[in-house]
Amino acid sequence: MNSAEIRSRWLKFFESGNSQGIKHTVVPSASLIADDPNLLLVNAGMVPFKPFFLGELTPPYKRATSVQKCVRTLDIEEVGKTTRHASFFQMCGNFSFGDYFKEGAITLAWELLTKPISDGGYGFAEDKLWVTVYLDDDEAADIWHKKIGIPKERIQRRGMADNFWSMGIPGPCGPCSEIYFDRGAAYGKEGGPIADEDRYLEIWNLVFMQNMRGEGGGKDGFPILGELPAKSIDTGLGLERTAALLQGVENIYEIDTTQHILNRASDLSGVRYGREPSSDVSLRVIADHARTATMLIGDGVTPGNEGRGYVLRRMMRRTTRNMKLLGSDDRNMSELIKASIEAMGAQYPELQSDSARILKVAEAEEESFLQTLKSGTMIFDQRSASLKKSGTKVLSGEDVFQLHDTYGFPFDLTLEMANEEGLSIDADGFKRLMKQQRERAKADAKSKKSGHTDVTEYRKLAEGAGKLEFVGYESLESESKIVGFLVDGAGVKSASVGDDVEILLDRTPFYAEGGGQLADSGVITTSEGSVIEVEDVQSPIPGIFIHRGRVLSGQIKIGESVLAKIDGDRRKAISRAHTATHMVHKAFREILGETATQAGSENAPGRFRFDFPSSGAVSEGILNDVEARVNSLLLDNLIV
Structure with missing residues (x-):
């Protein structure tokens, strides 16, 4: 069963295809650009529903289901080194806001997992499924045993660190029940999930939001303050992990979508996957990062030096460098992005319709980085050789800063290359110099406002x-x-x-x-x-x-x-420029799409400047279209 089919079956089942008649509103995946000041990128399936769980907004539906795009970068250095880590994944979720609770969530999950493939389910063998519940959650344990029929020996109890969920802040929380698939003796020892989570692979987590938590750190260092007046459900099934099981492959890098990109990287580099561990790591990094970059650009992220723009830039530069480690000196980014669009287009058709823009952004970033890589690598190699000759093992903070500031070499890349050469770097020295640079920049910005006055x-x-x-x-x-x-x-x-x-x-x-x-x-x-x-x-x-x-x-x-x-005439001239900026912004977004977001502007008498992210110069044709659109707005004589 391919990934697109897994996604389709999930949405159909919860929309109207389950035997209990519990219909859910299908909510399209939100953009990866999080509408949350505390997040750079959406990193969990429930993020778009967070305001409902926190009571900040009233949900427009009692039940919902989605397949949410997610990006996590905390373990980016581990991506490729293991077959378990990935920066992009899709989380299938079903949600109840004060409607059905534990029995509904458990019976729905069991039905979809075990229903025969011919009837629209996933067809997992019942005797291969194990579950865990929170230590004192007798209600969930009884539902699993008495209603579903799972033997007690396949129901295991775990503490707060494993089977209690919260958002990490005071607010709604609750016990959870996780469903595991037994992959067999070849993958580890017997004894259920508490004995071996490589053999027993988690595929679905059911969170029963029934409590309020207080202040405290860690997974279990907070008090439970009481019960919620309206209990809710938040569940998550990892699509890629489920695909690995249903497709009978070893890991998420061998499923249909990821392997398509990995195979393209293999063809471009001439290096066969499985030949040796080091090249396998590079191929996995390329497959993962190329897809993540494609999804980020598709949602309007552009490469930059801060925030989510830096996440994207880092992904793309790691992709390019790993292709070089495999011996490929060609410009490969466009082919890798095309492979990613081919792999994910069935699930996200907008990638195909927006492919020209996505490719343009990717190619421009690759061209920029190849110049950086050429000059920076030369300087790094000289420093590395000099250190080895002198018997020193630490690259100074000044050298790392010079590579970053003068040659545009990312800190993470310098760290990675130093590790490969058996060197360490003076990270504290680099951070100190970066802090000094930021303070100088802030002082320059403030000087205009303060005129150098204290x-x-x-x-x-x-x-x-x-x-x-x-x-x-x-x-x-x-x-x-x-x-x-x-x-x-x-x-x-x-x-x-x-x-x-x-x-x-x-x-x-x-x-x-x-x-x-x-x-x-x-x-x-x-x-x-x-x-x-x-x-x-x-x-x-x-x-x-x-x-x-x-x-x-x-x-x-x-x-x-x-x-x-x-000066009233000057004020009016500036106001006209300000209004014109908004009209130009609207025209660019209509013509180029929602990614033409404002990045800055200056409104002055008789002129204005409008900044927006672009992978290259705007064509004369687009400029003419924008001008025509703005002129049409002016002729409408709208009230400002």
């Missing part, structure tokens, strides 16, 4: 100013009072003609630079007729607006009443 001076102004008000959305001018100002970064009581000043008003119509929009400019006129020309407005600390300018006439003092007036 931020504590602004805090002093704010503390003595009382309530401050921004009225710029309602008015272009405002009667105000000077509540503080600085000259040369220090607080003073007065300033005269020619002084460069930073003024704080109690009420201001001046917009401070932010969100890609430039600050307002204008004039401040005192009740005595003194004039200050305002050239810039910044917010160095939240809640205050610092007006930077020069005293053109007279003298100014703290406490004076003033009229603050912005």
Whole structure:
């Protein structure tokens, strides 16, 4: 049974194909880009349903089922070294939100697993299935034995570390029951899952969310506070692991989807899988990472140096380097991505329809990295040879930083290559230099807002100013009072003609630079007729607006009443540029797809800049289409 069929049977069974008549709403897989500030990428099947379990949102259905794309990178260094680790996987899940509970979840799972293949099930032999339950979960144990008919000797009890689930934070939790398949004596000793989890392979986990947990660490270091008013079900079956069992292969790298990519890597490199352990590791890394990269690019992730962009870049660069370790110097990324699309396209047709964009992103990243790899490898080899000659075994933090900063060589790649050469690296030294670089960058960014003034001076102004008000959305001018100002970064009581000043008003119509929009400019006129020309407005600390300018006439003092007036024509020009940015963004997303997300902008009088991720220069044809679309929006004369 191929992977696409396993997926299809799962969804059909829970949608309407089970004998109990318990219908579930089929929920398409969410994007791998997690809609969760605590996650870079979706790493579990229940992540899209987390707000329902936490009580943050009311679910629009009582029962749901999905096959969710997931990426986990905690064990990325182990991928390929073993046949159990993978960075991408699919989690089949069925969920009940205050509807059916333990008996429903257990009977549904048993029916799908053991129903004959000819009747739409997976056809597992009943006598090969074992289950575990939580230590004191007599209810689940009784259902397995009395209703399902599993002999007591194939029902094992385990503690919190193995059979109790929570999200790692205070909130819903509960005992779980896991279903295992006995692969036979050739895979290990008898005795059930508690004796050998290589022989007895877990395929399905049923979580019974019935409790609330408190603060605490680890898998069992937290108190159980009580029971939930509405009990829920969260289950997960690993599609790839199930495919390995149903297809009669040894591991997840030999199932139909992964092996298709692995075989392509083997053909491209001329290295046969199974020839020797070291090349097998490289082929497994390539097969896993190429697929993960394809799925990430498909969901709109672009290679970068931070966050999920760095996860993708790291995957792709490990793929390229492992192809080189196999002796292939050709550009192979496009063929590996094509193989991944072929392998996964039956389950995710959008990969096929979006293949041109996915390939373009992948090829551009490969081209960039090949240049990096060439120069960086040369420098690394020189350093490595020098260290070995001197009898030293540690690559200095300075060398690692230079490879990273000057040649774009990723830290992880340097670490990997050093290990292969029998060297270690000064990771602490590298981290120290990286921290210093980040601090310099932050200081440069802050200097524009603070003008190199000590931020504590602004805090002093704010503390003595009382309530401050921004009225710029309602008015272009405002009667105000000077509540503080600085000259040369220090607080003073007065300033005269020619002084460069930073003024704080109690009420201001001046917009401070932010969100890609430039600050307002204008004039401040005192009740005595003194004039200050305002050239810039910044917010160095939240809640205050610092007006930077020069005293053109007279003298100014703290406490004076003033009229603050912005340049209205300039504000309107900036606003038009800001609106145009949104229209251009909309047009690009309509033409290029949802991956054309805004990465930055600058809105100035008469011009604007719009940044978005792209694998190369935008063609003239697309630019013409965007221009035409924006012009059509302008002709619609929409209200802004």
